[in-house]
Amino acid sequence: MVWASSQIAPRSQMGLSLGWHIVIACLGVGLPALVVYVEWRGIRTGDPVYRLLARRWARALGVLFAVGAVSGTILSIEMGVLWAGLMERYGSVIGLPFTIEGFAFFIEAIFLGIYLYGWDRLPPRTHLLTGLPIIVAGVLSAFFVVTANAWMNSPQGFTERDGKVVATSPWQAMFNRATWPETTHLLLAAFMVTAFVVASVYAVAMLRGREDAYHRVGLRVPLTLGAIAAPLQVVVGDWAARYVAAEQPVKLAAMEGLASGGTHVPLSVGGWFTGGRLVGAVHIPDGLSLLARLDPGGYVAGLDSVPPDLRPPVALVHLSFDAMVGLGLGLLALGGWFGWAWWRRRALPRSRWFLRAVAVSGVAAVVAMECGWIVTEVGRQPWVVYGLLRTVDAVNPSPGLAAGLPVLGIVYVLLTVVLVAVLRWMTRGTPVPAAPQEADPDTYKVV
Amino acid sequence: MSTAVLVLVWLALTAYALLAGADFGAGTWDLLAGSSERGRPRRRLIEHVIGPVWEANHVWLIFVLVLLWTCFPTVFAALASTLWVPLTLAALGIIARGSAFAFRKAVGTLAQQRAFGAAFALSSVLTPFFLGTAAGAVAAGAVPAGLAGADPIRSWTSALPLLTGVLAVLACGYLAATYLCGDADRQGADAEWFRWRSVVTGVATGAVSLAGLPVVAHSAPALYDGLTGRGLPLVAGSVAAGMLSLLLVLTRRYLLARLAAGLAVAALLWGWALAQYPHLLPGVDVGSSAAPASTLSATLVASAIGLLLLVPSMAWLFRLFQQP
Numbered sequence: 001m002v003w004a005s006s007q008i009a010p011r012s013q014m015g016l017s018l019g020w021h022i023v024i025a026c027l028g029v030g031l032p033a034l035v036v037y038v039e040w041r042g043i044r045t046g047d048p049v050y051r052l053l054a055r056r057w058a059r060a061l062g063v064l065f066a067v068g069a070v071s072g073t074i075l076s077i078e079m080g081v082l083w084a085g086l087m088e089r090y091g092s093v094i095g096l097p098f099t100i101e102g103f104a105f106f107i108e109a110i111f112l113g114i115y116l117y118g119w120d121r122l123p124p125r126t127h128l129l130t131g132l133p134i135i136v137a138g139v140l141s142a143f144f145v146v147t148a149n150a151w152m153n154s155p156q157g158f159t160e161r162d163g164k165v166v167a168t169s170p171w172q173a174m175f176n177r178a179t180w181p182e183t184t185h186l187l188l189a190a191f192m193v194t195a196f197v198v199a200s201v202y203a204v205a206m207l208r209g210r211e212d213a214y215h216r217v218g219l220r221v222p223l224t225l226g227a228i229a230a231p232l233q234v235v236v237g238d239w240a241a242r243y244v245a246a247e248q249p250v251k252l253a254a255m256e257g258l259a260s261g262g263t264h265v266p267l268s269v270g271g272w273f274t275g276g277r278l279v280g281a282v283h284i285p286d287g288l289s290l291l292a293r294l295d296p297g298g299y300v301a302g303l304d305s306v307p308p309d310l311r312p313p314v315a316l317v318h319l320s321f322d323a324m325v326g327l328g329l330g331l332l333a334l335g336g337w338f339g340w341a342w343w344r345r346r347a348l349p350r351s352r353w354f355l356r357a358v359a360v361s362g363v364a365a366v367v368a369m370e371c372g373w374i375v376t377e378v379g380r381q382p383w384v385v386y387g388l389l390r391t392v393d394a395v396n397p398s399p400g401l402a403a404g405l406p407v408l409g410i411v412y413v414l415l416t417v418v419l420v421a422v423l424r425w426m427t428r429g430t431p432v433p434a435a436p437q438e439a440d441p442d443t444y445k446v447v
Numbered sequence: 448m449s450t451a452v453l454v455l456v457w458l459a460l461t462a463y464a465l466l467a468g469a470d471f472g473a474g475t476w477d478l479l480a481g482s483s484e485r486g487r488p489r490r491r492l493i494e495h496v497i498g499p500v501w502e503a504n505h506v507w508l509i510f511v512l513v514l515l516w517t518c519f520p521t522v523f524a525a526l527a528s529t530l531w532v533p534l535t536l537a538a539l540g541i542i543a544r545g546s547a548f549a550f551r552k553a554v555g556t557l558a559q560q561r562a563f564g565a566a567f568a569l570s571s572v573l574t575p576f577f578l579g580t581a582a583g584a585v586a587a588g589a590v591p592a593g594l595a596g597a598d599p600i601r602s603w604t605s606a607l608p609l610l611t612g613v614l615a616v617l618a619c620g621y622l623a624a625t626y627l628c629g630d631a632d633r634q635g636a637d638a639e640w641f642r643w644r645s646v647v648t649g650v651a652t653g654a655v656s657l658a659g660l661p662v663v664a665h666s667a668p669a670l671y672d673g674l675t676g677r678g679l680p681l682v683a684g685s686v687a688a689g690m691l692s693l694l695l696v697l698t699r700r701y702l703l704a705r706l707a708a709g710l711a712v713a714a715l716l717w718g719w720a721l722a723q724y725p726h727l728l729p730g731v732d733v734g735s736s737a738a739p740a741s742t743l744s745a746t747l748v749a750s751a752i753g754l755l756l757l758v759p760s761m762a763w764l765f766r767l768f769q770q771p
Contacts, residue, residue, distance in 0.1 A: 076509045095518065166737065168741050408539075
């Protein structure tokens with residue numbers, strides 16, 4: 001069985017939960033670094049702009065973290081409730097990274113509690129240091145969770161007999177062949193999402209006329225992070241795609257809408273996959289062979305290398321892949337534009353189009369990141385564990401599971417509305433002072 | 448090693464019950480704290496006490512889940528697939544609760560604060576209830592091995608699970624009230640309101656537990672034998688600790704009362720475990736359902752390192768914020 005209509009609801013529920021959580025998780029990975037950086041600058045220079053930015057960002061971080069913690073808890077419960085079939089068979093193989101991640105998250109939560117509540121209670125340098133475990137733990141948390149996903153693409157480190165795992169090498173399972181490409185790719189994505197989302201907030205403010213030092217620094221600091229991460233991400237993305245070409249050729253074929261394999265395969269940009277072929281794409285000769293095999297005559301497998309029931313949904317995967325790459329290159333260009341202006345004149349680009357681009361870059365980064373997840377998850381179908389366990393066999397067979405989707409859907413809509421409303425209220429309820437550099441940052445309470 | 452992991456799971460569950468349980472109970476009192484005027488100082492105390500430690504406490508539940516799915520994957524899959532309704536409802540309560548608490552302080556109007564406060568408090572009652580019913584279903588042997596082996600509604604709505612659900616809510620309220628007496632006292636706030644509620648919920652918890660024994664005898668005779676046999680010292684210890692804590696609350700010795708209350712709840716949990724050991728589900732015991740040895744040892748090592756980092760950090764957090 002390839003596709004069971006009774007399973008659309010629980011699978012969509014998981015997709016919704018993951019897709020929602022990952023945005024907050026990315027911010028949870030990247031924002032602490034930004035906060036600690038500006039706090040550090042504030043301590044070093046005494047500049048009220050940095051000190052106020054640190055406090056306002058920290059307050060937002062507290063709200064985001066609390067919400068991310070609950071959406072993460074939901075995911076843990078859904079791993080069992082929705083995916084009992086997967087956990088029953090392979091829980092003992094991929095459980096270890098979740099155990100480690102649990103501790104990392106716990107330590108992150110503790111130090112975040114200390115960091116936020118201790119802002120005006122601890123000496124400044126001690127306080128700054130309590131921010132460092134948050135960054136380390138956050139990065140490690142994300143790293144370990146992604147190793148579990150990497151394992152789903154590259155299942156290793158265990159022995160199975162008659163469909164039952166009889167021996168495991170948890171360490172080998174965690175550090176599988178997909179681990180390094182996937183984890184670095186996601187970590188850079190997390191920093192890019194954070195960087196461009198935060199920068200976009202200040203770009204919007206500047207477009208509305210607030211062009212004081214506070215807003216310029218508020219835009220410049222995260223944008224610098226984004227400008228550094230974007231080129232690195234292009235390199236890592238290329239590496240990840242080459243991994244996919246080697247280990248999951250059907251996924252690559254779907255990403256490219258490649259119906260038949262061959263040598264001297266062109267790179268297909270754009271177009272829509274329909275009726276078994278890609279229509280309306282721009283083809284760059286030898287492009288895919290070059291990227292996938294570093295050889296213009298390299299062989300790239302097509303969708304026809306596997307029977308139809310083993311092919312993922314191509315149209316969605318191809319569209320998402322091209323969207324991700326397109327947006328990613330756009331963000332790269334934006335970072336480059338900023339970097340160029342800064343290098344030449346130590347100032348932001350003068351064009352209003354620059355601010356407009358930054359203003360939408362936050363959404364662009366989030367969309368690119370979600371598209372990336374669609375590529376890797378939908379592209380792996382019909383497998384949930386590549387080559388070993390089909391998704392249809394992993395879903396909890398209990399009746400009535402579909403009831404969860406509308407309920408959770410409403411919950412997430414409410415959560416989103418409330419989260420956005422609260423964040424906006426926080427910024428407007430205690431607005432940035434008219435002359436931030438003359439205000440006293442200590443009057444802004446972090447909690 | 449499989450027993451060692453089970454002990455670890457139970458320690459995490461105990462920590463969850465004592466720490467997050469108190470958080471949930473505090474939410475219940477928040478709901479019942481009275482009108483906006485009279486309730487404000489009580490709500491402020493509750494908020495002050497929960498605030499810094501909240502996010503840290505709920506991770507114990509994730510530990511329980513993760514340790515189970517890593518080291519007893521078939522048992523975890525059976526539990527999660529059959530009991531998905533109470534687990535999902537408990538999860539919704541956790542979402543509502545966490546977000547409402549985080550958001551409540553950030554919103555402006557009284558009406559909004561009351562809305563959030565109500566959501567927060569209501570979910571504080573529902574989550575322990577549904578987690579309690581899930582535990583009761585396991586105790587009653589109503590969760591068969593395999594995937595989705597029992598009815599998703601009937602498995603947790605018989606007498607014993609419903610009773611343990613109510614028991615969970617009462618126990619959380621009792622723990623919270625007892626803890627809050629001490630905190631109120633230290634802050635120089637009014638401890639009397641919490642003091643009487645600690646006594647009342649303590650008595651109610653004890654009464655429900657004892658009334659539950661005939662229910663257990665009827666629904667789960669093997670468990671009853673275990674509770675009155677091997678587990679009897681712990682069950683009796685729980686009753687004794689509960690009575691002691693009531694006495695201590697009445698005589699305003701709040702720190703000791705807190706310890707006794709915690710002991711009472713912990714003893715009940717461990718008494719249950721001891722009574723049921725080594726049977727996890729009908730026909731499934733610890734030895735046969737455990738993951739391969741390499742997974743168990745990796746989990747134990749990772750947990751040991753993790754706890755080594757975690758416990759001092761947590762101690763620092765508590766210490767920093769127990770002071771006014």
